[in-house]
Amino acid sequence: MEGLLINAVLRGFAGRLPARTLGWAFPDEGTAALLVEGLGNLVLRYRPPNPLLTLEPGTLEGEAKTAFQRSLAARAKGRLLEARQLKLDRVVFFGLEGESGFVDTPPTRLVFELTGRNANLLLTTPEGRILTLDREVTQQVNRFRELRPGLAYTPPPPYEKLDPRTAGPADLERLLGLSLGQAASRHLDGLGKELTQELARRAGLTPQTVLAPEHLEPLHRALKSLVERPGERTSLATELRAEWERQEAEALRRPLREALHKRIHTLEARLADYRKALARLDEVPALREKGDVLLAYLHRVPGGAASVTLEDFGGDPLEIALDPALTPAQNAERYYSRARRLEALAERAMELEPRTRAQLEALHREVAALEGASLLELTRRLERRDGPGEGRVGLRLRSPGGFAVWVGRNSKENDFLTRSAHSMDLWFHAQGIPGSHVILRTQGQPAPLPDLLFAARLAAYHSKARGERNVAVDYTAKKNVWRPRKAAPGQVLYTGAKTLFVDAEAPSALSEGVD
Structure with a gap:
């Protein structure tokens, strides 16, 4: 987020501080929103690479999801006293008064660095000692500027550029001979790539235009226009709510999905059992034949044998396994019993398979409906x-x-x-x-x-x-x-x-x- 856009957001605080704060919301792990009475939600999206600062109306929700967010909710309290930008740099300070109560909460200061891939949010004492922060910066990462709890906060290195809010036509003469893109990058505070393109459009130039004296007046007018109206303010409300709802909906959807898949797995296992039962129906004639042959030749079956080979009714040899502990007649009944059991299982499978398939199809439809359900629909389902x-x-x-x-x-x-x-x-x-x-x-x-x-x-x-x-x-x-x-x-x-x-x-x- 570019410096002039940040400045446009902070102008919304002019003449309205100090203001009472009404608590924090954390829609996701990289966003904190402080509800400020009379102003709306001060939204700080602090995760790289696209940090964002905006004031949003309405209600934002979400509990603290990280240790840093819980610390922020516990320590950053009281009236908002200050909302100040460091020059037109991408660094903003918010002063909080603290609260008196059974346990006093001392004053704190939020430091929001909207510096692209190095974006960070820190909570410090009013004097600048770091209490907690989203991302620590060690000497291995930056040997000139270390950010850790307990250290004094050091802002980004100072620089000297023209302030577009106060620069006059004469001040812009130092830009002569440079392309507009080079001039904005090197000498104009608060402008990044996108605002430079917008500046060029308003001045009737291109970023590649080499600045000449006749360009200074239209450039000055465009610059003043850009300061007052840097463009449409970036709004996070729709994006933020959509992402938060997506995360909350997925949190609700996951256990429901697991329950449905568990039931699907159970029904699929039942169908597999039914298929096996129907396939084993082919074994019934052979089982009954063995029982019939045993009864027909009881006198030829030796006692205590583990198997016997007899002639079937077609005259072919038939080997029959036996339980040595049973008599030949009991072995025959054992084969009949197994045939009856397979027939009963197959009959039950034929009865239950269509019903189970219908239940399975209904569950698959329910899974499809669940995947497309909104947060409101999931909540209603839960409360049904x-x-x-x-x-x-x-x-x-x-x-x-x-x-x-x-x-x-x-x-x-x-x-x-x-x-x-x-x-x-x-x-x-x-x-x-x-x-x-x-x-x-x-x-x-x-x-x-x-x-x-x-x-x-x-x-x-x-x-x-x-x-x-x-x-x-x-x-x-x-x-x-x-x-x-x-x-x-x-x-x-x-x-x-x-x-x-x-x-x-x-x-x-x-x-x-x-x-």
């Missing part, structure tokens, strides 16, 4: 309460006060349900004991004590403490729960929890609350 149904993720219950309650039954369901919950839903887990994640779907509404106890008992009951008395169960808003990077599904950390002590027994209303 039309009976247990196959493939439902987690147990679905009702609390005494009517709130929906979700209970994960394994690590993948725990991960899925916790991801799917509203940020203000309440999350429950037995303290320090492996067990289910339980979500009380309050969506920020106050939950009466009976509902809290209901969810807590479920968390205790669906844990390793089942059957014990006085089990500690922690609960907190889902927004305070996060899965550490590289952690296995269902493994989370959380803050701000309260604790209830309950017996690890199924709530009395459990059998009545199943959706």
Whole structure:
């Protein structure tokens, strides 16, 4: 993002600071959005190679996904006091006042470097000591400018260029003899390749035009125009929301897809068994023939033999395997029994195969529909309460006060349900004991004590403490729960929890609350 575009965004703060901040949102791992009262979302997209600074209206969502984002949410608080650009360079400083409370949050300063492939976002003290940052820069990467927590922040090297906001026609005389592209790159602050092309267009020139005295006046007018209106401000709203929705939808879609594929695999295995059963129907005549021959020549079968060779009814020799522990008649019945079993399996296969194929086709259609489903459709599917149904993720219950309650039954369901919950839903887990994640779907509404106890008992009951008395169960808003990077599904950390002590027994209303 070029310097003049950054300057245009920062002009939106003129006369409106200090301003109250209303909290952070993190739509993805490379984007932070600070909601500023009266201004909208201050969006900082800090991952290389295309960083972006913009003010966006509406609501952006997303919990902290990295350690840096969690640190940012915990430390960067209070009123926004300052939004300042270093000259027209791609470096911006935001001062935050901090907050007073039970634990005071000291003032901090955000440093946003929108420098292409070297883009970075840092949080420092007001004096400039680095507290945390997205990407550390070691001496092996840059021996002149190291960026690590604990070090003093050093801005990019200083430079001297014309400030297009104050430059007059006489100041532009130093550009004579250079092409417009060279002049902008070497001598004009805040202009990159795209703005240089826009400057040339407004001046009626090309970037390759060698500047002569007659070009200075139209160039000055174009430059002033570019300062006031550098072009359409880059908006991240549509792109950001689309990417965030794609990520959230995929998080919801993945366990649903796995459940469907598991059922598909089961049905395909059944069809394979049916095909084997039908193929083995060809064995029945031979089995019955062996039984018939044994009964016809019982007197010729020696006792305790493992096999015998007799003539079949066509006069050809027929070798028959025997169980030495059985009599000849019992061996014959054994062959008849095997023939009847194969016939029964084939009959059942013929009955069930069409039904199973229909179920399999329906599942493949469901998978296709799932892949094209939007975030809203996936959320509605998750919240649907039309009976247990196959493939439902987690147990679905009702609390005494009517709130929906979700209970994960394994690590993948725990991960899925916790991801799917509203940020203000309440999350429950037995303290320090492996067990289910339980979500009380309050969506920020106050939950009466009976509902809290209901969810807590479920968390205790669906844990390793089942059957014990006085089990500690922690609960907190889902927004305070996060899965550490590289952690296995269902493994989370959380803050701000309260604790209830309950017996690890199924709530009395459990059998009545199943959706």
